[in-house]
Amino acid sequence: MASVTLSEVRKAYSGFAVIHGIDLEVQSGEFLVLVGPSGCGKSTLLRMIAGLEEITDGTISIADRIVNDLPASQRNLSMVFQSYALYPHMSVRKNLAFGLSNLRMPKDEIQRRVADAARILQIEELLERKPRQLSGGQKQRVAIGRAIVREPQLFLFDEPLSNLDAELRVQMRVELAGLYNRLGTTMIYVTHDQTEAMTMATRIAVLNKGNLEQIGTPYELYNAPKNLFVASFIGSPKMNLLSGKATGNKIELPGFGALAFVGAAGEMTVGVRPEHLSIGEPDGRRAEGTVTLVEYLGSEVFIYVALIDGQTLLAQAPGNASYKRGDKVHLSFRGADAHFFDSKGLRIEAPR
Amino acid sequence: MLKFLRRNFAGYAFLSPWLVGFFLLAIGPILASLYLSFTKYNVVRPPQWIGLEHYFYMFEFDDRFKKALQVTFTFVVISVPLKLIFALGVAMALDKGIRAIGWYRALFYLPSILGGSIAVAILWRQLFNYEGVVNSVLSLIGIQGPYWLADPDYALWTLIVLAVWQFGSPMLIFLAGLRAIPQDLYEAAEIDAAGPVKKFFAITVPLLAPVIFFNLVLQMIEAFKSFSGAFIISGGSGAPLDSLLFFTVYLYNEAFSFLRMGYASALAWVLLLIIALFTIVAFWTSKYWVHYENERG
Numbered sequence: 001m002a003s004v005t006l007s008e009v010r011k012a013y014s015g016f017a018v019i020h021g022i023d024l025e026v027q028s029g030e031f032l033v034l035v036g037p038s039g040c041g042k043s044t045l046l047r048m049i050a051g052l053e054e055i056t057d058g059t060i061s062i063a064d065r066i067v068n069d070l071p072a073s074q075r076n077l078s079m080v081f082q083s084y085a086l087y088p089h090m091s092v093r094k095n096l097a098f099g100l101s102n103l104r105m106p107k108d109e110i111q112r113r114v115a116d117a118a119r120i121l122q123i124e125e126l127l128e129r130k131p132r133q134l135s136g137g138q139k140q141r142v143a144i145g146r147a148i149v150r151e152p153q154l155f156l157f158d159e160p161l162s163n164l165d166a167e168l169r170v171q172m173r174v175e176l177a178g179l180y181n182r183l184g185t186t187m188i189y190v191t192h193d194q195t196e197a198m199t200m201a202t203r204i205a206v207l208n209k210g211n212l213e214q215i216g217t218p219y220e221l222y223n224a225p226k227n228l229f230v231a232s233f234i235g236s237p238k239m240n241l242l243s244g245k246a247t248g249n250k251i252e253l254p255g256f257g258a259l260a261f262v263g264a265a266g267e268m269t270v271g272v273r274p275e276h277l278s279i280g281e282p283d284g285r286r287a288e289g290t291v292t293l294v295e296y297l298g299s300e301v302f303i304y305v306a307l308i309d310g311q312t313l314l315a316q317a318p319g320n321a322s323y324k325r326g327d328k329v330h331l332s333f334r335g336a337d338a339h340f341f342d343s344k345g346l347r348i349e350a351p352r
Numbered sequence: 353m354l355k356f357l358r359r360n361f362a363g364y365a366f367l368s369p370w371l372v373g374f375f376l377l378a379i380g381p382i383l384a385s386l387y388l389s390f391t392k393y394n395v396v397r398p399p400q401w402i403g404l405e406h407y408f409y410m411f412e413f414d415d416r417f418k419k420a421l422q423v424t425f426t427f428v429v430i431s432v433p434l435k436l437i438f439a440l441g442v443a444m445a446l447d448k449g450i451r452a453i454g455w456y457r458a459l460f461y462l463p464s465i466l467g468g469s470i471a472v473a474i475l476w477r478q479l480f481n482y483e484g485v486v487n488s489v490l491s492l493i494g495i496q497g498p499y500w501l502a503d504p505d506y507a508l509w510t511l512i513v514l515a516v517w518q519f520g521s522p523m524l525i526f527l528a529g530l531r532a533i534p535q536d537l538y539e540a541a542e543i544d545a546a547g548p549v550k551k552f553f554a555i556t557v558p559l560l561a562p563v564i565f566f567n568l569v570l571q572m573i574e575a576f577k578s579f580s581g582a583f584i585i586s587g588g589s590g591a592p593l594d595s596l597l598f599f600t601v602y603l604y605n606e607a608f609s610f611l612r613m614g615y616a617s618a619l620a621w622v623l624l625l626i627i628a629l630f631t632i633v634a635f636w637t638s639k640y641w642v643h644y645e646n647e648r649g
């Protein structure tokens with residue numbers, strides 16, 4: 001187990017900056033998930049921690065030791081690649097043992113560790129097979145097995161489940177969480193899957209265009225997003241964003257009318273999550289609209305409602321709600337459930 | 353049959369230049385040479401059937417035949433591995449991502465285009481002459497070079513150098529093969545604490561094995577058949593002291609200097625069988641060291 005500290009870490013590819021000075025502290029034993037849109041630099045950041053990519057500027061330390069100039073093999077970490085990167089010409093057993101024999105570990109110790117990993121991951125019958133004779137899920141297990149035999153102080157995962165089908169992904173997610181609980185090793189996990197991030201992380205770091213937007217527990221990110229980017233990135237389906245005008249003691253929201261709000265005047269954005277937008281409740285502040293699309297998911301229904309001004313909002317209703325396209329409905333929300341963002345997109349804590 | 357012909361006439365018409373070439377210029381002479389190898393034939397008089405006599409004579413009495421085999425084997429065994437190692441080395445250096453790689457590729461490939469030509473063989477003779485460029489350069493650093501071409505101990509080496517210098521085409525094939533190895537395997541190996549040597553032998557070589565094998569077979573066949581360099585540099589006779597008596601040179605001499613067409617044909621068939629034998633052995637051993645990615649095993 002080890003803590004990982006990044007300070008002012010930058011990366012540029014031949015002058016073109018892709019990571020713009022990131023400070024990040026990963027505590028020992030933490031499961032940190034890195035999320036962000038495609039191309040935001042998640043893999044680059046992870047590969048810099050791994051030692052596969054040079055750091056242009058800043059320092060990275062693992063277990064309080066600066067590793068900037070330490071080769072990947074000496075950082076005492078394991079990495080699971082999106083492509084699995086299994087050695088195609090070696091049997092599963094050799095794939096698992098390769099790193100250990102490079103470390104000149106005694107044979108019986110290697111054998112013990114390989115057997116342990118195979119048992120934990122239930123790949124004992126596959127040990128003599130070649131990677132091409134394995135299914136995607138089995139390859140994934142072998143890749144994880146290769147990571148755990150090292151008994152490293154840090155695990156790095158780069159979208160390890162993204163090549164699996166939905167069902168297998170859920171299963172492996174649970175297994176990975178189980179593995180984490182069992183080993184307790186520090187993990188840094190890159191994904192763009194919301195559910196993976198929310199369910200597995202002790203903390204999530206949201207990256208955007210090479211900047212760290214926010215880091216916090218899944219609860220914090222969901223309930224108190226620091227800015228508009230995090231607000232719309234975390235949560236699926238997305239938060240509804242309404243633009244309005246603050247006048248000092250209230251906000252004018254087109255369609256909904258006035259919302260009490262004490263603060264500076266100016267352009268504002270009000271965010272409401274779909275599950276906080278209720279349909280048909282007759283109390284005070286409400287907007288009229290027409291249902292344009294209904295998505296039935298069984299336990300819940302997503303209802304797209306076009307307001308009179310043309311804006312479409314998404315509301316979530318229980319699975320037994322019976323709305324149809326074309327229905328005229330009223331939308332409302334509680335002021336306490338709303339998120340407020342100023343004209344720069346930064347969160348404003350509403351005075352309660 | 354007629355219907356078949358009518359339907360496919362256009363196809364065969366387009367194939368005809370090749371078909372004519374293949375049957376008249378390739379299959380015909382091949383079969384003729386097989387027949388001639390069982391005859392005594394000096395071009396002037398009609399061939400005279402003697403059965404396997406040429407073959408018996410070759411293996412029992414012909415010392416020049418044995419010398420030719422020895423020279424050819426030596427050449428193949430030394431030049432092919434050297435050329436492949438050199439080609440792989442250069443390919444790996446280029447694969448590391450050098451600027452203007454296209455220029456280097458062209459530059460390194462050039463000898464392969466020129467190398468087989470008579471002109472280059474003549475140039476080679478000038479270079480390795482006792483007063484040639486090679487010895488002048490050597491004398492600059494205080495070494496008196498030998499009589500490269502006149503000394504039987506050195507003559508073959510000039511041809512080996514000439515062959516290795518034509519490393520361009522195996523290099524290009526290696527380069528393509530290296531490009532096909534996924535980069536993340538090297539990264540996984542990096543994390544698995546494999547050093548450069550370990551990466552080379554544990555990742556590069558096994559994954560490149562099909563390409564290495566392909567190059568090995570191709571270059572081996574080419575080396576067995578190589579002719580023009582030895583012919584020019586040895587003055588057409590395999591001199592000095594038969595040290596450049598390549599199998600092909602011997603064959604040429606028998607055929608066109610001594611007009612022993614029947615015997616030369618027999619020699620040609622023996623060379624074909626030797627090449628076939630080596631190729632079969634190579635394929636047979638490949639089971640044990642060549643790993644094919646897309647093959648079920």
Ligand SMILES: Nc1ncnc2c1ncn2[C@@H]1O[C@H](COP(=O)(O)OP(=O)(O)OP(=O)(O)O)[C@@H](O)[C@H]1O
Pocket residue numbers: 013018036037038039040041042043044045192
């Ligand atoms: N070797 C490279 N040379 C130049 N630019 C690169 C290189 N590798 C990555 N980049 C750029 O760096 C940025 C970040 O890439 P990175 O692979 O880290 O994104 P990512 O967040 O992992 O995206 P994804 O979710 O699609 O995997 C991208 O704009 C990419 O184009």
Ligand SMILES: [Mg+2]
Pocket residue numbers: 042043044
């Ligand atoms: Mg990535």
